[in-house]
Amino acid sequence: MKKFDIPEQFKSSFTGQIKMWRRSQDPRKKDFSPSVIPVGDLRLVFPRHMGFCYGVENAIEIAFKAVNENPGKRVFLLGEMIHNPAVNEDLKSLGVTFIMDTAGNRLMDWNTLTSEDIVITPAFGTTLEIESQLSALGVDVKKYNTTCPFVEKVWKRSDEIGVEGYTIIIHGKYKHEETRATFSHANVKTKSVVVRDMKEARLLADYIEGKREVAEFNQDFAGKCTEGFDAAQDLKRIGVVNQTTMLATETEEIAQFLKQIVLNTHGEGSFAETRDTLCYATNDNQDAAMELLNTGADTAIVIGGHNSSNTYQLATILSQKINTFFVESASAIGEGVIEHLDLRTLQKTQSTFDAQTLRTLVVASGASCPDTLVDQVVGKILSLKNVDITLAEALKNWMQA
Numbered sequence: 001m002k003k004f005d006i007p008e009q010f011k012s013s014f015t016g017q018i019k020m021w022r023r024s025q026d027p028r029k030k031d032f033s034p035s036v037i038p039v040g041d042l043r044l045v046f047p048r049h050m051g052f053c054y055g056v057e058n059a060i061e062i063a064f065k066a067v068n069e070n071p072g073k074r075v076f077l078l079g080e081m082i083h084n085p086a087v088n089e090d091l092k093s094l095g096v097t098f099i100m101d102t103a104g105n106r107l108m109d110w111n112t113l114t115s116e117d118i119v120i121t122p123a124f125g126t127t128l129e130i131e132s133q134l135s136a137l138g139v140d141v142k143k144y145n146t147t148c149p150f151v152e153k154v155w156k157r158s159d160e161i162g163v164e165g166y167t168i169i170i171h172g173k174y175k176h177e178e179t180r181a182t183f184s185h186a187n188v189k190t191k192s193v194v195v196r197d198m199k200e201a202r203l204l205a206d207y208i209e210g211k212r213e214v215a216e217f218n219q220d221f222a223g224k225c226t227e228g229f230d231a232a233q234d235l236k237r238i239g240v241v242n243q244t245t246m247l248a249t250e251t252e253e254i255a256q257f258l259k260q261i262v263l264n265t266h267g268e269g270s271f272a273e274t275r276d277t278l279c280y281a282t283n284d285n286q287d288a289a290m291e292l293l294n295t296g297a298d299t300a301i302v303i304g305g306h307n308s309s310n311t312y313q314l315a316t317i318l319s320q321k322i323n324t325f326f327v328e329s330a331s332a333i334g335e336g337v338i339e340h341l342d343l344r345t346l347q348k349t350q351s352t353f354d355a356q357t358l359r360t361l362v363v364a365s366g367a368s369c370p371d372t373l374v375d376q377v378v379g380k381i382l383s384l385k386n387v388d389i390t391l392a393e394a395l396k397n398w399m400q401a
Contacts, residue, residue, distance in 0.1 A: 004057040007064055009090065012371030014378065014391050018046055019371075021399055029284070032291050034362075039394040040387035043360040044378065045295050047288035051374065053281035053367035055148030055244075056082055059123035066120050066144040067094050075118040078130065079104070079177060081146065082123050082368040083308035085328060096120070102307060103175060113137050121145040124177035125152070127184035150279040151178055154241045155185040161239040161272040162189030169204070169258060170194045171251045172243030174224045176309060179243045186241075191234045193225040201254045205261040207231045208238075238262055239272030244279035245310035245367075247317075248286055251278065281367055282310060289317040289364060297360040300324040301333075301381075303373050304366030306341045306348070311366025319343055322362060325351070330376035335384065355384035 018035050025031075035046040052060070063081050079100040080088050092098070099108050099119075113119070115138030125147035134141050158168050168186040172179035174194040186192040195201045203220060206212045212220075217231035226234075240255040242248075252275070259271045292300070300322040304311030315326040325340040332339040338353035361381065365374050378391065 002054075004061040005065075006052070006057060006060055007090070010052075010060070010087070010370040010372055012375050014395065015046070015051065015371040015374040017395055019051070022048060032284075032288050034288070034292055034295060035398075036295070037394055037398045039382060039391065040385070040389050042358055042382075042385060042387065044394075045292060045297055045360060045362045047285070047292055047362075047364050049281075049284040049288040050365045051367070051369055051371045053279075053285070055123055055150055055279075055281065056368050059146035059148065060087065062144055062146045063091060063096075063120050064094075066118055067091070067096060070118050073116065073118055075120070076113070077120045077122060078126055079122055079124075080307075081120065083305040083311075084366075084368040084370070085305055086370060086373060087368070102177060104177070104180065110134075110137065113139055115139065118144060121147055122177065123148045123151075125155075125181035125185075126177070127181050128188065129184060147181075148244065150244050150277075150281070151182070154182055154244065154277045157274055157277045158182065158186040158192075158239075158241055159189050161274065162186060164272065166190060166237045166239045166272045167234045168192035169238050169240045169254075170242065171201075171240060171246055171254050172196070173246075173309065176243055176245075178245070182241065182243065187226050191226040191229050193221055193229065195224075195254065197250065198254060198257070201257055204235070205258060208235045208258070208261050209265050235262070236266045237270050237272070239274045241274050241277050243309065244282055245308075245313065246282075247313045248278050248283045282313075285310065285367060286313060286317060289314045292318060292362050292364070293321045295360060295362065297322050297362045299358055299360075300362035300364065301377060302326045302364045302366070303377055304328070304369040308366045308368050311369065312341075312343070314364055314366060315341075315343055318362060318364065325353070327377070329373055330380040333377065333380050333384070355381055358385065 032048045037044045059081055067075055075096045076099050077096050080102055100106055119139050121141060123146050131141050167190055170179060170182055170192055172194055183192055195204055207217055214231045240258060242251040262270045300318040302315040306328055315324050318324045325338050327340050337350055339350050342349045363378060
């Protein structure tokens with residue numbers, strides 16, 4: 001697999017060594033068992049797969065290349081390059097200006113952009129409408145395009161089945177940058193509709209089976225379907241794709257459910273298979289997280305941006321059996337307290353946290369989280385516990401065991 005040029009500030013002396021060691025022992029990445037490293041009286045448990053994925057490393061390399069190759073020029077990002085505040089702040093510190101927020105609201109007057117300006121497309125991709133608007137201003141939107149190759153794979157498959165007359169069902173968060181981009185691209189060849197979860201999939205199934213009035217469709221899926229969507233005609237042949245950071249098992253569940261509904265209602269040829277669009281990194285990270293549930297861990301800390309969908313999915317998986325805290329950085333952890341995202345309310349909150357009582361701690365991170373942030377969290381925990389062994393010594397002992 002291609003190796004990317006990642007800035008030094010994102011490289012790790014501890015977490016990186018764990019990953020390198022596991023790769024050396026299991027180059028084909030078939031072993032999903034976690035890494036369990038004793039550090040004093042604490043067992044640190046790390047998932048087999050964690051941190052930057054292929055698409056994120058690709059995006060980071062291109063974005064920092066755009067800055068380095070264009071001294072003296074204005075450099076802009078369409079929005080957050082990835083959902084990690086540390087990475088985005090690093091780009092801002094280099095003079096990169098963000099021209100939209102995560103909701104797609106403009107943060108500046110686009111008429112001030114010129115053909116001399118550099119505009120980076122984020123890893124989520126962007127809509128065809130935005131590309132067209134920027135191109136009309138003379139901006140080159142292709143040169144520094146960091147769109148994840150696996151997102152583009154979803155777009156390509158959507159095009160293929162769209163040409164064949166299938167409507168695209170997108171499993172995703174309809175306000176998420178990636179889903180907005182996929183929705184835009186899908187609409188070129190066919191109609192599309194976004195479903196957030198199984199609840200909305202079941203609602204959609206009622207329309208496929210003719211159990212609900214067609215007139216109610218545009219109200220139930222307001223802002224989530226192509227303009228002019230006709231539920232009586234456009235749900236006779238469908239295919240399901242996803243926002244690549246959603247829970248892969250949920251995407252498969254939704255796809256299989258809708259497949260049975262449409263086949264039973266409209267017969268053979270009414271469903272297009274699209275399982276090959278699921279992102280391997282999302283699958284691997286989530287499968288590795290599932291392996292952590294049987295480690296006997298009493299606490300889990302998941303590190304990543306609070307608006308990161310893939311990180312939220314990991315935290316949700318771990319919370320099934322483990323007391324889980326979703327934090328953005330080591331600064332969230334203090335003496336007796338931890339600031340984290342409440343997975344139910346999606347609001348920041350504080351909880352009591354006693355590092356001294358920890359015995360088995362899972363430490364995981366999302367696909368957009370630098371390994372250095374993981375190192376800092378581990379270092380903070382160990383400083384609060386006052387362990388009598390260094391991380392370097394613990395790592396050496398683990399490798400030699």
